[in-house]
Each structure stands twice: as C-alpha cells, then as structure tokens.
Amino acid sequence: DTAVSQTPKYLVTQMGNDKSIKCEQNLGHDTMYWYKQDSKKFLKIMFSYNNKELIINETVPNRFSPKSPDKAHLNLHINSLELGDSAVYFCASSHPDYGYEQYFGPGTRLTVT
Amino acid sequence: AQTVTQSQPEMSVQEAETVTLSCTYDTSESNYYLFWYKQPPSRQMILVIRQEAYKQQNATENRFSVNFQKAAKSFSLKISDSQLGDTAMYFCASLNRDDKIIFGKGTRLHILP
Helix, strand or coil, X not given: CCCEEEECCEEEECCCXXXXXXXXXXXXXXXXXXXXXXXXXXXXXXXXXXXXXXXXXXXXXXXXXXXXXXXXXXEEEECCCCHHHCEEEEEEEECHHHCCCCEECCCEEEEEC | CCEEECCCCEEXXXXXXXXXXXXXXXXXXXXXXXXXXEECCCCCCEEEEEEECCCCCCCEECCEEEEEECCCCEEEEEECXXXXXXXXXXXXXXXXXXXXXXXXXXEEEEEEC
C-alpha cells in the first residue's frame, strides 16, 4: 500500500498553462506539506496544512494555490506557469505520534517549456 | 531564524569504510527534532534517523548513528561499513514547534566499489 501518493509523476507543459498536482495519504496523518526541490537539489517548504487548515505559507507566488478538500488530500494548483517553476514537487505528511517524521511522496517532476 | 548548514557538498569513500557527514543548525527553541534523510537516484526521500533534542542519547539505526552535540548545535551522521546502496544525497533537517522543517543543502555521497 502506498503511504503518500502523487499524480502525475511527470508533467511537461508550456509556459502560461495552468496545471494541478494531486496528493493523497492513507496514513491518517493530520498534517500535509508541499515542498519544491530545485535543480540544485535544494528542498524548501512551500505550504503546510493541518486538518484542512493552512498553517504555513512561505513566500510563494500567488500563482500557487494549495487546496485541501479533506485531511487525506492536499492538491497544488499552479496558474500561468513560468520556466522557473520547473522543479520536483514533493508532497509529505506527518503526525506528532510518529515524531513528526515527514513521509514523502515520490515527487512530481514538472518541466515548463 | 532557523538554519541548517551542511558544509560538505560532495564526498566519496570506498565501500566498507566509515564516513561522517557534518551538519550544524541554529535554533532559538529548547525543544526540536533533527533528522537525516536520504535521497537516492530514484529521488524518493527516505528517513535515515531521527533525534529528539531533549534526549541526550545519540540515536542509532543499524549502520547509521549520529553524534548529537546540543551545546555546539551539531548533528553529524556516521555511516559504518558503507555499502554501494548508500550512494545518495543526504539531507540534514531540523523541525521546531511551529512545524516548519528546514533542510540543509545536502551532501552528495558516492560509495566507490
């Protein structure tokens, strides 16, 4: 059973398009996250939700909009894609009962052409 | 501000040798969590080891152990009897009570046959 899943795993699109990445966790965790990993492998948190409520919103362009329909899902919608949005996007979840360990999804490689 | 520094961008060691990856961090919190994550070429992020700051005993997981020096804010990872499968990017991370996890820039580790 996949603990944290993301779809799609690869996404190639043109500048100016709008795209979404979906994330689901079946671990019963309360907190979910979106991270961006750039070409230099630097991993930075973008958003965090706890029980569907936004708790962390880093300095991210407002073209990025997370949505959490329930605590098992956290989707990321990106409007007007730019070349600099090309990266690997990771979803993760955690729970205090498990020492706040981040359980990561497999990542979505987004390429904007 | 919370920071995590990994001073070794890249390292290479022979198989079966012991290697130590360094990490220093800065936080104003008295209680926090520290992690080492591994990212092999498959890009999946995998937890290697976790340390809770209030525990003085160094965490150990099989061939992986940490040297946690709280006063010096140092959290190094030792890999004993290194194996080819240990080849990966290794990220040090810290988590404060605000749930925001900060990653270091990573150390690329090559295990040579």
